[in-house]
Amino acid sequence: MKLTREEVNDIALESRLLLTEKELDGAVKYINNFLDILDSFRELDLTNVEPFSFAEAIECPLREDKVIAFKDTEAILHESEHVDGSYFKVPRIMEE
Amino acid sequence: MSELIFTPVIGIEIHIRLKSDSKLFCSCSTNTDAAPNTNICPICMGLPGSLPHMNHRVVEQGMLAGFALNCGIRPKSLFFRKSYFYPDLPKGHQISQCDLPITTAGYIEVHDSEGKLKKIRVNHLHLEEDVGSLHHSASDGRLEGASTSYVDYNRSGTPLAEIVSEPDVASAAEAVEYVTTLRRRVIYSGASEVELEKGMMRFDANVSMKCSDGRWGKKVEVKNMNSFKALERAIEFEIKRQKKIMLQGGEVMQETRHWNDAKGVTSPSRVKESYRKFIVEPDLPPLHISQEWIDRVHSRMPEMPDVRANRYVHDMGLTQEAADILTDDRKVADYFESCVNAGANPVRAANWIRTEVMRVLNETQKKIADFNIKPEVLAEIVKRVDDKKLSTTQAKEVFDYMCANNAGLDDSVKKLGITEGGVAGNALNEIIANVIKANPDVLAEIQSGKDMKGKKFKFLQGLVMKESKGQAKPQEVAEALTAALKN
Numbered sequence: 057m058k059l060t061r062e063e064v065n066d067i068a069l070e071s072r073l074l075l076t077e078k079e080l081d082g083a084v085k086y087i088n089n090f091l092d093i094l095d096s097f098r099e100l101d102l103t104n105v106e107p108f109s110f111a112e113a114i115e116c117p118l119r120e121d122k123v124i125a126f127k128d129t130e131a132i133l134h135e136s137e138h139v140d141g142s143y144f145k146v147p148r149i150m151e152e
Numbered sequence: 153m154s155e156l157i158f159t160p161v162i163g164i165e166i167h168i169r170l171k172s173d174s175k176l177f178c179s180c181s182t183n184t185d186a187a188p189n190t191n192i193c194p195i196c197m198g199l200p201g202s203l204p205h206m207n208h209r210v211v212e213q214g215m216l217a218g219f220a221l222n223c224g225i226r227p228k229s230l231f232f233r234k235s236y237f238y239p240d241l242p243k244g245h246q247i248s249q250c251d252l253p254i255t256t257a258g259y260i261e262v263h264d265s266e267g268k269l270k271k272i273r274v275n276h277l278h279l280e281e282d283v284g285s286l287h288h289s290a291s292d293g294r295l296e297g298a299s300t301s302y303v304d305y306n307r308s309g310t311p312l313a314e315i316v317s318e319p320d321v322a323s324a325a326e327a328v329e330y331v332t333t334l335r336r337r338v339i340y341s342g343a344s345e346v347e348l349e350k351g352m353m354r355f356d357a358n359v360s361m362k363c364s365d366g367r368w369g370k371k372v373e374v375k376n377m378n379s380f381k382a383l384e385r386a387i388e389f390e391i392k393r394q395k396k397i398m399l400q401g402g403e404v405m406q407e408t409r410h411w412n413d414a415k416g417v418t419s420p421s422r423v424k425e426s427y428r429k430f431i432v433e434p435d436l437p438p439l440h441i442s443q444e445w446i447d448r449v450h451s452r453m454p455e456m457p458d459v460r461a462n463r464y465v466h467d468m469g470l471t472q473e474a475a476d477i478l479t480d481d482r483k484v485a486d487y488f489e490s491c492v493n494a495g496a497n498p499v500r501a502a503n504w505i506r507t508e509v510m511r512v513l514n515e516t517q518k519k520i521a522d523f524n525i526k527p528e529v530l531a532e533i534v535k536r537v538d539d540k541k542l543s544t545t546q547a548k549e550v551f552d553y554m555c556a557n558n559a560g561l562d563d564s565v566k567k568l569g570i571t572e573g574g575v576a577g578n579a580l581n582e583i584i585a586n587v588i589k590a591n592p593d594v595l596a597e598i599q600s601g602k603d604m605k606g607k608k609f610k611f612l613q614g615l616v617m618k619e620s621k622g623q624a625k626p627q628e629v630a631e632a633l634t635a636a637l638k639n
Contacts, residue, residue: 070429072237109230109432116231116439121172121209124179126193133189135199142188143302146239149286 057091059084157364158395162321162357162387164330168313169282169352170213171344176281176311177204177247184285184350188304196281196309198243203435210311211439214254214279215449217313217343220456221274221334223258225446229278231433239303240283247433248314253278254439260337261458262329264322272330273318284308313343319358324387328380331355336457340482348379355383359390361398369394370406374418377411386411390418460485468498477506483520484510490527496534504534508548512555524558525551532561545622546570571623580628583619584636587612598637609633 059067064084068075075083126132138145175182178195194202215225230252233245258274284305315334321327335346335353346352355377361369374390377383389411394404409418455463457479464475479485484505491501509530513520533551536542542550546568553564571579588595591612598608616629 070237110437112437114437116206116437118208118211119179119205121174121207122179123174123181125191126180129190129192132192132194132197132199135197140300140302142190143287143304144189144239145300146286146303148288148299148301149239 057095058088059091154364156399158391158398159362159364160322160387160391161319161360161362162323162327163319164317164321164327164383165356165358166315166317166331166334167282167354168217168315168335168338168344168346169350170210170217170279170311170313171342172207172209172213172311174207175309176207176210176279177309179205180309182310184307184310186306188302189306191306192308196242197305204247204433206436206439207311210279211254211441212449213311213343214277214313215441215446216341216453217315217338218255218258218277219450219453220337220341220343221255221258221260221277221315223255223274223277225255225441226253227441227443228252229254229439229441231279231436231439232430233433235429235431238283239301240286240308242284242305242308246281246283247436248280249278250280250430254441260317260330260334262326262333264326270320270326272320272326275316275318277313277315280312280314282307282310282312319360324384324391327357327387328384331380331383333458336480340454340457342452342454351378354378357383357387357390359387359394361391361394361404363398367398369398369404372404372406372418373408374411375408375421377413382411382413385413385416386418389416393418454482457482457485464498464502468492468502470499470502474502474506478502481520487520487523487527491531491534494528494531496531497538500534500538501531504530508551512552516555525554529554529561542570543623543625549622569621580616580620580624580632581636583616583624584629584633587615587619588636591615595637609637 061080061084064087065075065080068080068083133139133142133144136144172182174180175191175196178193180191180193180196183191195204218225229249231247232250234248234250235245237244253276255277257276259271260274261269261271264270284303285307287302287304317330321330331353335348338344339346344352357374357377358371359374360371363369372390372394374386377386390409397404408421410421411418461472461475461479464470464478465472470478478488487509488501488505491505492498509520509523509525512518513523533542533547537544537547542565549568550561550564550570553559553568554561557564557567559567594608594612597603598612603609613626613629613633616633617624617626620629
């Protein structure tokens with residue numbers, strides 16, 4: 057599998073990164089080298105192997121459905137400079 | 153050249169808010185009506201160092217909703233981070249089960265255009281968190297046209313079930329039946345209240361067209377429908393739009409379109425299609441569900457509404473229409489069954505509930521759980537009518553009195569001065585004698601033979617009925633009055 061210059065550029069934009077032409081060349085080479093390594097796994101027969109996602113065999117801890125209000129919501133609001141009353145403010149986003 | 157036939161191919165994605173007191177991964181309240189940004193914490197705001205902590209009840213709600221859709225439960229499911237940048241999502245990613253969901257496949261049955269039952273396959277149901285809500289103008293409207301949007305994160309992190317169907321839906325009508333049936337079954341399961349007016353159910357539809365000449369149109373995703381009507385109209389609009397393009401020899405573009413409910417049209421969405429950017433959520437180990445847990449939750453599943461409606465039709469003699477109305481709300485169906493168990497005739501109990509009880513609930517904006525006449529008492533009213541102790545008119549009067557005054561049955565009968573069994577015999581004759589005595593001029597007119605059309609006779613009959621407070625039988629009044637006038 058190889059990614060094109062265009063695809064890498066799209067991913068960069070999604071990640072809010074602006075790359076110069078030179079940086080983009082470097083990124084394409086770097087990512088494709090990495091994908092080549094992953095491709096080498098295709099030589100293995102993994103038919104009955106479960107996908108690996110966690111190193112430890114732990115289960116998802118569950119909690120009781122009980123409301124415990126967080127006391128300092130004001131402090132969370134103050135994390136942002138853009139607050140009006142109890143709302144966060146963001147640049148206008150509107151779907152037609 | 154034969155006429156071209158177009159067949160719509162539709163898949164539907166539904167988001168339903170699951171019922172829980174606290175959010176999916178934190179202990180904040182799920183009350184979205186609270187003052188803005190009061191039900192938030194470092195977890196649902198994605199502040200550094202916070203860790204998601206899964207809600208036990210939501211897992212069970214997901215299972216119940218899955219059972220309602222005839223799905224199986226996966227013994228091991230997994231959570232993923234779906235990354236995207238949008239201000240309604242403070243973490244920059246949504247935690248969702250996309251690839252290894254809690255349920256396996258299921259189905260919902262609907263009627264096709266010929267009235268035959270067909271299965272709409274459900275690919276899966278998965279759990280995910282909801283996002284915050286954006287307000288484009290404040291309540292006073294002063295922000296209209298402003299350059300700012302306002303964000304409330306109270307909804308952020310509340311639990312959702314996303315239900316993805318296979319593209320088995322062939323018309324807008326089937327789509328509406330699919331979502332209506334699905335909603336009713338999920339409410340029955342107890343997994344969610346699915347209150348539409350509170351935005352607890354939202355729809356997206358994937359619409360494409362197959363043409364009899366072998367052409368397949370590309371798939372168009374239509375978003376932003378949050379009512380059954382909007383879903384129906386959006387699908388109808390999209391079918392027409394795509395058909396027209398294909399008839400003109402054009403090609404339907406694969407795109408996401410936005411439903412504008414006010415204008416009744418879909419238009420290309422400006423949101424750029426993004427990559428599937430998923431990674432396994434490193435903070436949530438796999439969710440293991442034992443068979444014992446599955447069995448325990450499954451034992452809580454009530455009889456589903458369509459099964460119940462069938463039973464009413466086949467065992468109790470109700471019409472399909474009546475059975476559907478009664479089973480629409482599980483609590484109404486429970487009320488009906490309690491009424492029947494208390495000895496009421498099922499068909500008549502059903503009529504009473506459909507007309508009188510639902511009318512009063514509607515007028516008073518009450519739910520059946522808060523209705524003051526208990527099912528056993530309604531059963532007693534129905535029985536007294538059957539035993540002819542009360543006429544239908546009297547029974548309705550008593551019923552209304554009980555509703556208005558929160559009174560008991562016997563008290564109400566007494567208060568209204570009703571003699572059970574009605575006014576007849578000597579009591580009736582006495583009323584007739586008094587009425588005649590009080591109206592000598594009318595009597596004279598009848599006896600002189602001027603009352604050719606019987607209007608005066610009817611006038612006297614009406615007075616007698618009034619005096620008997622509607623408790624005399626009209627036929628008996630007519631006979632007794634005729635006899636009295638001859639004397």
